[in-house]
Ligand code: B16
């Protein structure tokens with residue numbers, strides 16, 4: 148049984164988290180309220196439906212099913228207008244170095260994202276052929292912190308969850324990795340991601356020695 152790596156997309160490979168924030172915030176503002184960047188942390192890694200439910204709670208609002216779906220579609224349209232402008236310059240610094248190292252050493256790696264737009268984004272940044280497996284929001288029924296997305300990725304990479312290392316920027320995603328019995332590497336704020344086994348501010352802080360250490364353990 149071999150080691151394998153799983154990468155979240157939004158906030159790990161690319162900074163689309165900022166586009167999600169802008170689009171959700173516009174939705175809230177159009178409905179007549181606002182939410183903070185701190186509250187936004189709770190939306191990271193969480194599915195589109197679950198995100199809108201949380202936001203409506205913050206605004207103390209209820210929508211009919213039809214209006215709920217219409218607002219979700221509007222948010223996604225707005226979000227995709229940002230995605231449309233993306234190219235491979237948006238890949239976060241330090242990420243290519245790690246992916247190239249894994250490729251050169253034949254270590255399998257997958258994408259494990261809650262996003263239904265993951266494949267569109269990977270195409271935009273020219274990374275759609277690089278992953279050995281892609282598991283995204285269209286493949287799962289349970290949102291992070293449920294480990295489903297990562298467990299499917301492990302299966303596709305032909306290895307046990309215990310052999311997988313997950314890179315995540317969200318609290319829900321770190322919890323999903325932990326519940327799935329995987330090694331969790333948080334990307335972001337140490338205080339926010341304290342449940343992770345390791346935390347780095349971003350990928351420029353990750354040395355190849357660290358990857359090699361994970362491979363030996
Ligand atoms: P979509 P990840 C997650 O992606 C985002 O962090 C989260 O903010 C978003 O709501 C979710 O995908 C669903 O995305 O609306 O594009 O289907 O971080 O798991 O890669």
Ligand code: MG
Nearest residue numbers: 155157158316
């Ligand atoms: Mg993320």
